[in-house]
Amino acid sequence: MINMRAAVAAPLLAIAMATATSAVSNAAPDIVGRTFDEASSILRSAGYTAVVVATFGGRTARADCVVTQQGNRQSSNGQEALLALNCNAPLAGPGVPGNSAASPAGRAAAAAVVRVSKANVEKSLVSGLATGPGPSWAQCSGDLVGIVDSSIDCTVLADSDKQTYTLTVTDIEDGRISYNIGPKE
Structure with missing residues (x-):
C-alpha cells in the first residue's frame, strides 16, 4: 500500500530542503541515519533547532525515528535543521512496515533483533x-x-x-x- 501523502510530500520536501540549504552559510552537522533523539542533541550542541518537516510511518516513538533527510535554513528563530523522519519499525515483519531484511539497514537491524x-x-x-x-x-x-x-x-x-x-x-x-x-x- 502506498501512502500517497508521503509520496507527494517527498519531492516537495526535497525542493524545500535544497532551497533552504543554500540559505545557510555554515552547514549543520550531518545527522542522517541517526535517531531523532540523537540528532536533536547533536544539533542543539551545534546551535541548531531541529524542525521536523515530514514524518513517514508511525510504528516507533518519535525519539526512535530515524532521520532520512536533512536541510538547513536561517530563520528569525536562528539556525534550523529541517528533518524528514522514518518512523517505521527498524525491520519489517508480517503486518509491520519497516526496512527489508535484504537492505543494508534491514540486515543491520536483523542482526540486532x-x-x-x-x-x-x-x-x-x-x-x-x-x-x-x-x-x-x-x-x-x-x-x-x-x-x-x-x-x-x-x-x-x-x-x-x-x-x-x-x-x-x-x-x-x-x-x-x-x-x-x-x-x-
Whole structure:
C-alpha cells in the first residue's frame, strides 16, 4: 500500500530542503541515519533547532525515528535543521512496515533483533500447555522476532486438544521478548 501523502510530500520536501540549504552559510552537522533523539542533541550542541518537516510511518516513538533527510535554513528563530523522519519499525515483519531484511539497514537491524528460535517457542508451548500424559507437539510458522506487534502462528496438540494460537510480541526489554498468546482468529 502506498501512502500517497508521503509520496507527494517527498519531492516537495526535497525542493524545500535544497532551497533552504543554500540559505545557510555554515552547514549543520550531518545527522542522517541517526535517531531523532540523537540528532536533536547533536544539533542543539551545534546551535541548531531541529524542525521536523515530514514524518513517514508511525510504528516507533518519535525519539526512535530515524532521520532520512536533512536541510538547513536561517530563520528569525536562528539556525534550523529541517528533518524528514522514518518512523517505521527498524525491520519489517508480517503486518509491520519497516526496512527489508535484504537492505543494508534491514540486515543491520536483523542482526540486532532479539529472537526466539522456532524450536524453543515450540518446546515452551508444549511444556506450558500440555499437562497430561498423552501425545503433545507444537508447530510454529517461524522464529518469534523481537519486534513489537510482530506475530507467529503455532498449532499445538496438548491433552488431546489441537488448537492454533497467535503469539504477538508486546515488549522487548533486556534481551527478553514478552508476548500475548491467544486463539488464532
